[in-house]
Amino acid sequence: MLKILLIEDDFTLCQEIKERLSTWNYDVHTVEDFHQVMDRFTNVNPDLVIIDIQLPQFDGFHWCRMIRTHSKVPIIFLSSRDHPTDMVMSMQLGADDYIQKPFHFDVLIAKIQAILRRVYNYNAETNHIKTWHGATIDFERNTIETNENSIELTKNEAFILQALLSKKNKIVSRDQLMEMLWKDSRFISDNTLTVNVNRLRSKLEVIALDQFIETKIGQGYIALAEENDYV
Structure with missing residues (x-):
């Protein structure tokens, strides 16, 4: 809504x-x-x-x-x-x-x-534009924009972010992420997942959003979102 x-x-x-x-x-x-x-x-x-x-x-x-x-x-x-x-x-x-x-x-x-x-670009079938802590995410162009900056994500980085935001404020295990990536035909190893998450965090740091992706030791990752975020 x-x-x-x-x-x-x-x-x-x-x-x-x-x-x-x-x-x-x-x-x-x-x-x-x-x-x-x-x-x-x-x-x-x-x-x-x-x-x-x-x-x-x-x-x-x-x-x-x-x-x-x-x-x-x-x-x-x-x-x-x-x-x-x-x-x-x-x-x-x-x-x-x-x-x-x-x-x-x-x-x-x-x-x-x-x-x-x-x-x-909103219609009944798709809405790839999301807002998260004041930033606008376009999952079709794999970009994140704020008033001051714009960053580009790789397909894997965007997929990981989208997966985490789809479960906002809930822990997503590494196994769950690997399964999502596998089902999407993105063949990715455990080490490659770590590399992509770290790269995603580094890019989010540019726009001060890295703090909202937390690592839960032994559990997985969590994307923190506010109630009025449209993710």
Whole structure:
């Protein structure tokens, strides 16, 4: 279930949007304290953000700037204003779309689906884009990206990482990894497994993620993930 953070101070409209999006199987989170928008964003770690321009305390442009300093998450602006400069400003700040109020709900859904397909290559059959401790993993291109860096993995390194993340916060034994690799026709010896895990850790160290792959002596390996990681 993909998560959406809805930043809207009109309570009635906010609840209506939340209810309608929930029927499309989106996990919608809202903001109650408009002083703490970034805290809410960090806690939710959404796949998409919808922001109204006119908000208490600071406007939507401010929060868009703040979000863009930390994340490339897709953003849709909502606005009851019809100034062309608002649309221009939102695009310049890195928004992915702009919808003027009042709007038809089918238009909002269509835009959300189009953006999610484009950004995450998401459909009913496959979703090879994962997020892990703020990094974006593309298991089709075997890359991991953060705001600052991008690293490339070999096929074996990517396979091992994917296997560990599929059992997040649970120990995966060396025998289990060997069996997974064998079934995938990746003929790999015990020593080669050690080499690949060490190389994977070295690459993850570049983006400060090596700490989240732990060795359990005599048991195997564990990938530590947070509750809101989409792995």
